[in-house]
Amino acid sequence: MTEKMLKFVKVGQQNPNKRDVKRRIDDFNEIYDEFINEKAKEQSSRCSQCGVPFCQVHCPLHNNIPDWLKLTAENRIKEASELAHSTNNMPEVCGRICPQDRLCEGNCVIEQSGHGTVTIGSVEKYITDIAWEKGWIKPIKISNEINQSIGIIGAGPAGLACAEELRKTGYKITIYDRYDRPGGLLIYGIPNFKLEKFVVERRTNFLKQSGIKFIQNIEIGRDISLSDLKDKHDAILIATGVYKAKEIDLPGNNLNNIFPAMEFLTASNKKGLGDKVEKFDKGILNAENKNVVVIGGGDTAMDCVRTAVRQNAKSVKCLYRRDRQNMPGSNREVYNAEEEGVEFIWQSNPKKFIGVKKISSMLVEKMRLGEPDSSGRKKPEPIKGADFEIKTDIAIKALGFDPENLPNLFKCPDLQVSKLGTIKINLSTMETNLQGIFAAGDIVRGASLVVWAIRDGREAATSIDKYLKNRQLKKIKAA
Ligand SMILES: Cc1cc2nc3c(=O)[nH]c(=O)nc-3n(C[C@H](O)[C@H](O)[C@H](O)COP(=O)(O)OP(=O)(O)OC[C@H]3O[C@@H](n4cnc5c(N)ncnc54)[C@H](O)[C@@H]3O)c2cc1C
Ligand code: SF4
Numbered sequence: 128m129t130e131k132m133l134k135f136v137k138v139g140q141q142n143p144n145k146r147d148v149k150r151r152i153d154d155f156n157e158i159y160d161e162f163i164n165e166k167a168k169e170q171s172s173r174c175s176q177c178g179v180p181f182c183q184v185h186c187p188l189h190n191n192i193p194d195w196l197k198l199t200a201e202n203r204i205k206e207a208s209e210l211a212h213s214t215n216n217m218p219e220v221c222g223r224i225c226p227q228d229r230l231c232e233g234n235c236v237i238e239q240s241g242h243g244t245v246t247i248g249s250v251e252k253y254i255t256d257i258a259w260e261k262g263w264i265k266p267i268k269i270s271n272e273i274n275q276s277i278g279i280i281g282a283g284p285a286g287l288a289c290a291e292e293l294r295k296t297g298y299k300i301t302i303y304d305r306y307d308r309p310g311g312l313l314i315y316g317i318p319n320f321k322l323e324k325f326v327v328e329r330r331t332n333f334l335k336q337s338g339i340k341f342i343q344n345i346e347i348g349r350d351i352s353l354s355d356l357k358d359k360h361d362a363i364l365i366a367t368g369v370y371k372a373k374e375i376d377l378p379g380n381n382l383n384n385i386f387p388a389m390e391f392l393t394a395s396n397k398k399g400l401g402d403k404v405e406k407f408d409k410g411i412l413n414a415e416n417k418n419v420v421v422i423g424g425g426d427t428a429m430d431c432v433r434t435a436v437r438q439n440a441k442s443v444k445c446l447y448r449r450d451r452q453n454m455p456g457s458n459r460e461v462y463n464a465e466e467e468g469v470e471f472i473w474q475s476n477p478k479k480f481i482g483v484k485k486i487s488s489m490l491v492e493k494m495r496l497g498e499p500d501s502s503g504r505k506k507p508e509p510i511k512g513a514d515f516e517i518k519t520d521i522a523i524k525a526l527g528f529d530p531e532n533l534p535n536l537f538k539c540p541d542l543q544v545s546k547l548g549t550i551k552i553n554l555s556t557m558e559t560n561l562q563g564i565f566a567a568g569d570i571v572r573g574a575s576l577v578v579w580a581i582r583d584g585r586e587a588a589t590s591i592d593k594y595l596k597n598r599q600l601k602k603i604k605a606a
Contacts, residue, residue, distance in 0.1 A: 164202075167253040171199035173237060173245045181234035182247060187578045188214045188221075188585075192231060192247055199250055208258035211251055216288040216581055217330055219259070220313065222252030224322050225578050226426075226457045259329060267337035273297040275595055278356050280304075280347050281366035283311020284577045285568025287331070288584030289364050289591070290339050296592055300339045301360070305346040308400075309334075311368055313577065316392055316427075318434050319399045353537040357564065361598075362591045365550060365559070365566040366584065367533070369574050373526040375422070379480030386412065388427045388525035395434050414440040418518045420489055421445045422477055423525035429460035431523045432469045443469045444517060448476045448494050448507040474507065478514060480522060489519045528574045549573050557587040558594070565591055 174196040182192045191210055198207035211218040227233070227248040238244035258264050277293055279286045282304040290300045308314050310327040335341060347356060347367075357363055372387040379385075394412040397404045406412040414435040421431045424447035435443045445464070447454055450473050454461065465471065472491070479490040493513035496505035530548035534540050543551040543560040550559055550566040557565045567583035569575055 163253060167250050168200055168202060170246050171196040171250055174200070175237060177236045179236065181236060181239075182231040182245075185234040186231045187576075187582045190214050190218075190231070190251075195254065196245065196247070196250060199254055204254050204257050205261075205263055208254045208263060211254060212258075212264075216291050216585070217284065217577075218251045219255035219326055220284070220322060220330070221578050221581070222248045222250070222255065223326070224317060225576070226459070228457065228459055230578070264333065266333060267291070267294050269294070269297050269338060271297055272299065272338075275299065275361040275599075276301065276359075277362045277364065277591060278303065278360035279364045279366060280356070281311060281364075281368060281568070281570075282306070282309035282331070282341065282343075283366060283368050283568060283580060284313060285368075285580035285584040285587070286311070286364065286366035287334060288581040289366065289567060289588045290584075291334060291337070292585050292588030293591060294334075294337055294339055296588075298592075298595075301342060302339060303342050303345050303347060303356070305344065305349075307343050309341055309343065314400075315396050316389065316430075318392060318430050318437075319396065320433065320437060321430070324396070324400055348533075348536040348538055353539040353542070353564070361563070361595055363564045364584075364587055364591065365533070365564065365570060366568045366580075366587075367531075368569040369528040369530045369549075371529040371531050372524065373529060375477065375524060375526060377477060377479055379482065379486065382480050382482045383485035384411070384520065385480060385486055385522045385524065388421075388423070388431050388523055391431055391521075391523050392427075392434060395438070414438040414443075414521055416441050417520035418442045419444070419521045419523065420477075420517060420519045421523045421525055423447065423527070424449065424454040425456045425525065425527060426460055427527070428523075428525035429456050429464050431525050432464050433460075433467060435521075435523075436464075436467045436469060441520075442518075445469055445471050446475045446477060446491060447471065447473055449496065449505070450474055453496070453504065472517075476507070476509065477522075480519075481516070486519050486522055488516050489522060490514055490516050528569075530570055530573070533570070547573060556590045556594070557583070558590065563594065565594075 174193055176193055176197065180193050183189055195207040195210045215221060225248055231247045232238060232244040235244040276299040279290050279302045282302045286302055290302055294300050306315060309331040313322060313327045314324060347353060372389060391412060394404045394407045398407050415438050417440050419435040419440045421428050428445060432443050432445050474494040475491045476494050477489050478492045480486050481488045481490060492509040494507040495510050497508045498506060500506040532548060534542045534544060541561060545551055550570050552559055552566050552571055557567060559566050565587045567587040568580040572579060
């Protein structure tokens, strides 16, 4: 404990009067900052600089982790943050929400040798938060703006990363998005307790100050066709994510108070942002005092159960048809949810929604794991005569997402998509089958991770730049 900390504790024991409170809050903040700084340095100095940076290899952005840990250990935070930004457009976001146990931290050699990983994500968050606080992150200044423009559809991480990289090169950028705020799933999908909204707003404001134009509340396909948009720009990036909720068609599906996950999470996020949300204010989408049952075993389901807990639900249950070992969601998230009081009912499947007008209970069948299916995973099958009923005031379906039908939506039947509906691209150029139209993020990969969306956005930016430069060159040669 530092001298300052010891003094703080001593004064606290003397029961300070009210006049001291403000000073003590300031002291506390200072001590807290010092503590976090010490922690970040302590963690960073645990990196053995092993020379086989598996952490870096397993980070989709190949962040130069060992070097920024070394800089942090030496208290060279500004340089550490600059290095982190050289490969990542949002290190503070990734530091908060990457599933590090499956990526960088899971592959740290110290973790592999049983001594507990260096907490890479927390250090990444720390150095970037400090950089913001100190004003080291400055809007991009363009000395020679290139007279070519790129239209980006979708203000999620893929679109934002691509926009930033192309702006740095000097292009004019316009981002179009159907939501009222930029950020994609960072703003309306991922809950505030995992990713505070001011963190997202700080990033998008920085991009606005860098000269990137945002047009919100515009849906490509409904308000303007893809080909009309193409006529306005020299190149286009499609980064629209995947939003069609996977469905289960059960008896009672049309009862009230059965919601898709995104409706529940968006309402909660909008409330957190201070918006008026009628369905929430009327108590319909508010879990307070309700028995909530979430169906699904992925990270979206974990976000729903943990949001319901924070809304003071009476009980929160999660139904998943396989067992814990076979759950798609991250182990860490399941652990967090359990800690917060969520009850997991493993190997269970909803069979029927019951109620008059609105749901009041759910009939659930007990499952067991049978023979492996074509994917090699053991297939869940119902156990006869083991059905049971659970009280349900709100049911939330969190079964994953599919792409929307983009060729239809965009009024562009020529746009090639895969059997699953994701956009087909040339993997080395990120270009679709339509010249000058590129695609990145979840709409290409299917539902994935923020860090992969950022990587795709950056790669698309490189390809778009190459494409536009080649086109210019051809024009000059032809003239
Ligand atoms: C609930 C939830 C929790 C998650 N938690 C995590 C997590 O903890 N960690 C993690 O790494 N990943 C997480 N993910 C996944 C991650 O959010 C996505 O992989 C990532 O956001 C994909 O980025 P994107 O840019 O491709 O698409 P998105 O973030 O989905 O952005 C797409 C944007 O395109 C806009 N758009 C779509 N269609 C149109 C149109 N026709 N016209 C105009 N605009 C349009 C949308 O409004 C949206 O703003 C989570 C996902 C969900 C649903
Ligand atoms: S971006 Fe994600 S995977 Fe890469 S270092 Fe940061 S937390 Fe780890």
